[in-house]
Amino acid sequence: MGVVLRIGNRVFNSDELSPLLAQYQMLPKLAQEILVDHEVANIDYTEQEYEQAYQQFCQQFQLDTEEKIQLWLDKQGMDRDNLKALVTRKVKIEKYKIENWDNKVESFFLKRKAQLDRVVYSLIRVEKAELAQELYFRIQENEDSFRELAMEFSQGSESQTGGLIGPVEINAPHPKIAQILNTCQPGDLVPPTRVGEWIVIIRLENFIPAKLDEPMRQRMLDEMFRKWLNQQTAEEVSFFPEPVISTPVTS
Incomplete structure (x- = not known):
């Protein structure tokens, strides 16, 4: 197996990463991301939506030059195609939230308002x-x-x-x-x-008093999405520990 990660003098291949993901309790997060990818696969977006999301992404991480973008990619172990896929995914997720829960925001907000004041x-x-x-x-x-x-x-x-x-x-x-x-x-x-x-x-x-302005609307969408994702994870995801292979004892 080829090396996929280097930390100092230590190198890890893909077979070694799987048990580490389990050990550090990162498999549930990985499973959720895979579930999300499946759900948003068929979401369409426009070039304008992508460009807007790309600019927001660069502003968030203060990537205002090509050199800074490339340095960030190197640190993440990513290339330009990975970056485009990352931004595209963000666009799709936000559209997925709106398609599924935008008409429920008001009622959800009213249920939550007593805790949001x-x-x-x-x-x-x-x-x-x-x-x-x-x-x-x-x-x-x-x-x-x-x-x-x-x-x-x-x-x-x-x-x-x-x-x-x-x-x-x-x-x-x-x-x-x-x-x-x-x-x-x-x-x-x-x-x-x-x-x-x-x-x-x-x-x-x-x-x-809490009010349903744009930041609050986005928060409500995020909360409903997270609630749905946690429920989907509980219903659809199972983890199987790797079998322990015992070594025969020789006399």
């Missing part, structure tokens, strides 16, 4: 309940600002931002914090609450 909130976390109670009253009575107390007393990285966190999707924080934020209106100051090992004080600063 974003919040900006302020947080102080301390270990002692007595200190948390004191800080809460100082904020409530406007004796000190939330920002000042967070910078002085909060024991997490939020102290560096004056307690301010976000914008983040509402399901990004700890589940209990997310539950609290879901019940708040902007400006609400939440009394000290135990969350894991911490006592936290929370104030919702801003609520930013």
Whole structure:
């Protein structure tokens, strides 16, 4: 078998790569890519669509000269035909997503919206309940600002931002914090609450509803495609470990 990969002084042929793909858990990813190739094989595209995708690809990897393109190809072990096939594949996949799920984007977004809304909130976390109670009253009575107390007393990285966190999707924080934020209106100051090992004080600063703009539409298409691909992988792909050949023991 010819050499297909060299790493330092080590060389690998095709027979050696198969068990390595299994060992490093890369076979499922390979199987998914093969499934995708089968699905998009008959997708048509225009030269304009290809050129647009090619330009986007070059911009993504900052390949603004022929020399940089060739260097990138050399590092990837690819040639120009491989590059054309790669860009063409991207075009086909995006068209496949639109053909299959574009009419389902709105309903999928509405199902996901509760997790996609974003919040900006302020947080102080301390270990002692007595200190948390004191800080809460100082904020409530406007004796000190939330920002000042967070910078002085909060024991997490939020102290560096004056307690301010976000914008983040509402399901990004700890589940209990997310539950609290879901019940708040902007400006609400939440009394000290135990969350894991911490006592936290929370104030919702801003609520930013998710909207179905173009970036969100693309995200929804990507999510539905990924969900479909995972399901197809579970249903259609099987892996068979290579048999272990035992060596006879001679006396």
